[in-house]
Amino acid sequence: MSNSDKLRSAAEQLGPDGLSDLRSRAAENFGTTGFPTTRMEDWKYTDLSIASDISVAALDDFRVDLPPSYEIPDIEAHWLIISNGSPQVGGLSAIDGVDIALLSEADVDLQFDLPLADLNLALLSDGLKLTVNAGVNVDKPVGLLFFDDADTDSLVSQGRVIIDVQKGASVQVIEFHTTRGDARKYANVFVDLNIEDNARVDYARLQARDLSAVQTARLSVAAGRDATLRHFALDTGGKLVRNDLVIDIAKTGADVEFNGLYLADAGQHVDNHTRVDHRVGPAHSKQEYRGIIKGRAVWNGKAVVHEGADGTDAQQANHNLLMSERAEINAKPELEIYAEDVKCSHGTTVGQLDENAVFYLRTRCLDEEQARRLMTHAFAMGVAHRCPIDACTTWVDSHVEDALNALVAEDAK
Amino acid sequence: MLDIKNLSASVGGAEILHDLSLSVGTGEVHAIMGPNGSGKSTLAQVIAGRDDYEVTGGSVTLDGEDLLDLDPEERAREGVFLGFQYPVEIPGVNNAYLLKAAVNAQRAHRGLDEIDAFEFLKLAKEKMALLGMDQKFLNRGVNEGFSGGEKKRNEILQMAMLEPRLAILDETDSGLDIDALKAVAHGVNALRSPERSIVLVTHYQRLLDYIQPDHVHVLSGGKIVRSGDKTLATELEERGYDWLKEAANG
Amino acid sequence: MATESEELESLVNRRYEHGFVTDIEMDTLPPGLNEDVIRAISARKNEPEFMLEWRLKAYRMWLQMREPEWAHVHYPPIDFDAISYFAAPKSDADRPKSLDEVDPKLLETYDKLGIPLHERARLAGVAVDAVFDSVSVATTFKEKLSEAGVIFCSFSEAVENHPELVRKYLGSVVPQRDNYYAALNSAVFSDGSFVYVPKGVRCPMELSTYFRINSANTGQFERTLIIADEGSYVSYLEGCTAPMRDENQLHAAVVELVALKDAEIKYSTVQNWYPGDEEGKGGIYNFVTKRGDCRGANSKISWTQVETGSAITWKYPSCILRGDNSVGEFYSVAVANNFQQADTGTKMIHIGKNTSSTIVSKGISAGKAQNAYRGLVKVMPQADGARNHTQCDSLLIGKECGAHTFPYMEIKNQGAKVEHEATTSKISADQLFYCRQRGLSEEDAVNMIVNGFCKEVFNELPMEFAVEAQALLNVSLEGAVG
Numbered sequence A: 001m002s003n004s005d006k007l008r009s010a011a012e013q014l015g016p017d018g019l020s021d022l023r024s025r026a027a028e029n030f031g032t033t034g035f036p037t038t039r040m041e042d043w044k045y046t047d048l049s050i051a052s053d054i055s056v057a058a059l060d061d062f063r064v065d066l067p068p069s070y071e072i073p074d075i076e077a078h079w080l081i082i083s084n085g086s087p088q089v090g091g092l093s094a095i096d097g098v099d100i101a102l103l104s105e106a107d108v109d110l111q112f113d114l115p116l117a118d119l120n121l122a123l124l125s126d127g128l129k130l131t132v133n134a135g136v137n138v139d140k141p142v143g144l145l146f147f148d149d150a151d152t153d154s155l156v157s158q159g160r161v162i163i164d165v166q167k168g169a170s171v172q173v174i175e176f177h178t179t180r181g182d183a184r185k186y187a188n189v190f191v192d193l194n195i196e197d198n199a200r201v202d203y204a205r206l207q208a209r210d211l212s213a214v215q216t217a218r219l220s221v222a223a224g225r226d227a228t229l230r231h232f233a234l235d236t237g238g239k240l241v242r243n244d245l246v247i248d249i250a251k252t253g254a255d256v257e258f259n260g261l262y263l264a265d266a267g268q269h270v271d272n273h274t275r276v277d278h279r280v281g282p283a284h285s286k287q288e289y290r291g292i293i294k295g296r297a298v299w300n301g302k303a304v305v306h307e308g309a310d311g312t313d314a315q316q317a318n319h320n321l322l323m324s325e326r327a328e329i330n331a332k333p334e335l336e337i338y339a340e341d342v343k344c345s346h347g348t349t350v351g352q353l354d355e356n357a358v359f360y361l362r363t364r365c366l367d368e369e370q371a372r373r374l375m376t377h378a379f380a381m382g383v384a385h386r387c388p389i390d391a392c393t394t395w396v397d398s399h400v401e402d403a404l405n406a407l408v409a410e411d412a413k
Numbered sequence B: 001m002l003d004i005k006n007l008s009a010s011v012g013g014a015e016i017l018h019d020l021s022l023s024v025g026t027g028e029v030h031a032i033m034g035p036n037g038s039g040k041s042t043l044a045q046v047i048a049g050r051d052d053y054e055v056t057g058g059s060v061t062l063d064g065e066d067l068l069d070l071d072p073e074e075r076a077r078e079g080v081f082l083g084f085q086y087p088v089e090i091p092g093v094n095n096a097y098l099l100k101a102a103v104n105a106q107r108a109h110r111g112l113d114e115i116d117a118f119e120f121l122k123l124a125k126e127k128m129a130l131l132g133m134d135q136k137f138l139n140r141g142v143n144e145g146f147s148g149g150e151k152k153r154n155e156i157l158q159m160a161m162l163e164p165r166l167a168i169l170d171e172t173d174s175g176l177d178i179d180a181l182k183a184v185a186h187g188v189n190a191l192r193s194p195e196r197s198i199v200l201v202t203h204y205q206r207l208l209d210y211i212q213p214d215h216v217h218v219l220s221g222g223k224i225v226r227s228g229d230k231t232l233a234t235e236l237e238e239r240g241y242d243w244l245k246e247a248a249n250g
Numbered sequence C: 001m002a003t004e005s006e007e008l009e010s011l012v013n014r015r016y017e018h019g020f021v022t023d024i025e026m027d028t029l030p031p032g033l034n035e036d037v038i039r040a041i042s043a044r045k046n047e048p049e050f051m052l053e054w055r056l057k058a059y060r061m062w063l064q065m066r067e068p069e070w071a072h073v074h075y076p077p078i079d080f081d082a083i084s085y086f087a088a089p090k091s092d093a094d095r096p097k098s099l100d101e102v103d104p105k106l107l108e109t110y111d112k113l114g115i116p117l118h119e120r121a122r123l124a125g126v127a128v129d130a131v132f133d134s135v136s137v138a139t140t141f142k143e144k145l146s147e148a149g150v151i152f153c154s155f156s157e158a159v160e161n162h163p164e165l166v167r168k169y170l171g172s173v174v175p176q177r178d179n180y181y182a183a184l185n186s187a188v189f190s191d192g193s194f195v196y197v198p199k200g201v202r203c204p205m206e207l208s209t210y211f212r213i214n215s216a217n218t219g220q221f222e223r224t225l226i227i228a229d230e231g232s233y234v235s236y237l238e239g240c241t242a243p244m245r246d247e248n249q250l251h252a253a254v255v256e257l258v259a260l261k262d263a264e265i266k267y268s269t270v271q272n273w274y275p276g277d278e279e280g281k282g283g284i285y286n287f288v289t290k291r292g293d294c295r296g297a298n299s300k301i302s303w304t305q306v307e308t309g310s311a312i313t314w315k316y317p318s319c320i321l322r323g324d325n326s327v328g329e330f331y332s333v334a335v336a337n338n339f340q341q342a343d344t345g346t347k348m349i350h351i352g353k354n355t356s357s358t359i360v361s362k363g364i365s366a367g368k369a370q371n372a373y374r375g376l377v378k379v380m381p382q383a384d385g386a387r388n389h390t391q392c393d394s395l396l397i398g399k400e401c402g403a404h405t406f407p408y409m410e411i412k413n414q415g416a417k418v419e420h421e422a423t424t425s426k427i428s429a430d431q432l433f434y435c436r437q438r439g440l441s442e443e444d445a446v447n448m449i450v451n452g453f454c455k456e457v458f459n460e461l462p463m464e465f466a467v468e469a470q471a472l473l474n475v476s477l478e479g480a481v482g
């Protein structure tokens, strides 16, 4: 059986239900396109052949198994669990002001525009649709736990969540990725976030998968009039990770800020792509990503200011610390501007710690290692502290601390 | 206390200090003056152990101990304090955190226990009050976004907390308003004691009105070209440096 | 004045009488490209066998290649079979016979740029070889150079007189297969400049194509090779501020620079080819490959460019920093007005230890133009201590233009320090108001601000070029405001 046949039969096996038609169409599409390749500009530095290998292996004996238990992070939130690609209906607790539905039972319009979205749909057992009702201020963060657990063979899991935040509502969302078990795992996650007029979303994507896991994740945001988004992304895990954050500003007054921290240890590859489309102005976008790298990292930030989007203010920053001889960063901050009255800027740096500051600290009695540790920590925390959800800060602080210690500890060896 | 003998040092391939000698006795206050670019800051940084300054000859000892072999932090723990002409901004590193880490590193070096957090805060607040510094500076990043004068006060605060044996203050007086100048002078005078030595690098007589030096030196072209008592500073204020440069070259 | 032009006219007529036309027709090959055409070009130029082989190899590679599509430019497909690859100089009969026949708009521009009268005829393509001034200047110039041992001649002359140098260095920086247009150029290049500065020699004057005899018609596939031997220095000026009359739409030049140990090459360009009219009709496609190789330790290559012309510019003067401590620089002003499209920038490839590079790019977009900066800073794993600083600023004048930046940073060395800063904004209303409050007209204020915006780059140009470049900028932006 060819790979596309296997995909088609796996897609069939998941039905019949409300998603059957979509699955077979998507399987058809993916059969012709396949995975993106490094010949494509967007994938120039990230090779998905390992994702493809795991998928092919998983399709050989495709089934959806559920783990016996879940590991819920120590963060106060309404947790919704998506495990090995399946939303856990049993675990869906009611949240005041939020309607929760399965995608197979909801009436939704899903996009077919990207190969990975096709793959996602073709193998999607089910997804979630959350609607935060107009004017509601949700009491606690809503946590989406993507938990993949398998011990043997290869696991491929699809996650799909649609979040509609209606007019004037406000909500905090935590997207949490973690794994258990020794299987080779590939997770492919899509989240669509629609922030209606005057609504506000605080969002944290925290990724702490195991060091053999592969992840591709895409968050697409549509921002309404005077909508506000505060987003923070943390990547410490994964062998090969690719995140896309795509923000579309089609109404005036939107205010979006997105920041990220990625730690790539030796053997890890972490790729963050961001894109913000300013279709109208005035609107404001600001991003800062920082990386601490011993392995390989990619950062590509793109701001497109469309014709007529006057009054746009778009700022990008990306800073990287290279911590080992083998470390590598490929950074590309792009601006595409077709309007006149704009203020756009980007700054990217690659380097080591500021030697002046290290010297200064040493004249203040700190030894060199202490000084470097302190500076590295300050560098990481400088962006980690912008995580907009207070409920996460303890977890983020200690997790970053541990990850940094692990990264630095190897030097001592 | 501090003995500099025939010191030559270069930076970026150019020799800046040539065969410079200077002796600072215990309990003394010395002022070093001199034209821009003459090497005053270079001297200060060499004493503190900055590694892009290459010492090509001579020696620097502190109470007989060779300083040049020590790392910057070892010198600092031995009691050498440098107040920077341009204090470095370190965004994200908390000012109080640095102060405490510094104090503890020094205490450990002296075989003392770590300072207790409460004790530390009390001490810091006391010193800040003395310097007329708002306590909110404790919670900001080190020098981050500080005004020129605020940075200088912060240097003096660190000095006051570390109680060094030898303090070298590189133009700590520039950029200060009158009140700040008095506060800084007060801070320095409070530290003045028979066990401590202070080296002031300055361009202005004004500071010396508040902190009376025992000796005044003129550094020009990488050498001490003239030494005298505090009247030399007054003379320089009137006559400038040209006559000394000529004397040195001729 | 009248007598001068009469004189010229009579000269022109006399030439015509002498029957130049038949000569030229024999030299022109029919449009289209195949191996026979390449053999004919090579034979016509009396080239040695190795040159023919080199061209044929390039041609065969070209056949396997595809036209690049990644640049941020749009144009109708080019019919490579419609181009005549060996067109001898335009027959004088087709040229304007005096300045009176030249487009008055062009003359007006010359006026604004302050081009000397005797220059205007040459630039406008008037059929005169009678610019006696520059011929005599050129002669004294040649003497001085040969005293210093500097070789400065046309590429054809170099192939004839210094084949060993050509053979050693040609294609050593831009290999034939480098890219589509470089391959095409390698196969069919007509002529260009050749410079060799011997060991330890500081070239006694700035070299300029302008002084090179035979430069009148290097054609659309120009090839330049500059070699600075150990410890030498040369500054080379290409182009000129005046808009040149040119019939060829496609220009695909290749420039190769080689700097050996301790050598320095400074290469300055002012490019002002015909940009097309206000409606975007016509104009030159300028697809150039320029690259410098800092082959030896402590060598330095510095590119400075002021790009105001051409309908489409596609050009990335680059530096390969191979030698330890070598230095690469790129200073660029790119102006795009009306329907112009510019996609330009640089590549800095750090290979040696302690190499450093500086990039300063100033893009100005006006009218309906699209202006893109595309750059690559690559630090190889062995390039310890590499440094790069990039400053990339864009200025927008008008609502329908575009300004884009596509900088790539590929860093594989822990000790590297790379900084990239970019800004895009419109002319500051505060600055404009301030100038106008002080009595400047809006246009003068804009010119002043734009010139200030470009200052860092102009400072890198040789003196007289810098003054002309400012005037040129003002002319290029005419009508962009208000």
Ligand SMILES: Nc1ncnc2c1ncn2[C@@H]1O[C@H](COP(=O)(O)OP(=O)(O)OP(=O)(O)O)[C@@H](O)[C@H]1O
Pocket (backbone or CB within 6 Å): B011, B012, B014, B016, B034, B035, B036, B037, B038, B039, B040, B041, B042, B043, B085
């Ligand atoms: N990294 C460097 N590379 C080359 N020269 C340097 C470097 N650092 C300092 N210098 C030069 O060394 C000389 C002495 O500098 P220094 O800062 O010690 O002067 P200074 O006496 O403190 O002057 P000021 O009164 O202005 O503070 C100056 O000429 C300076 O330009």
Ligand SMILES: [Mg+2]
Pocket (backbone or CB within 6 Å): B040, B041, B042, B085, B170, B171
């Ligand atoms: Mg100084």
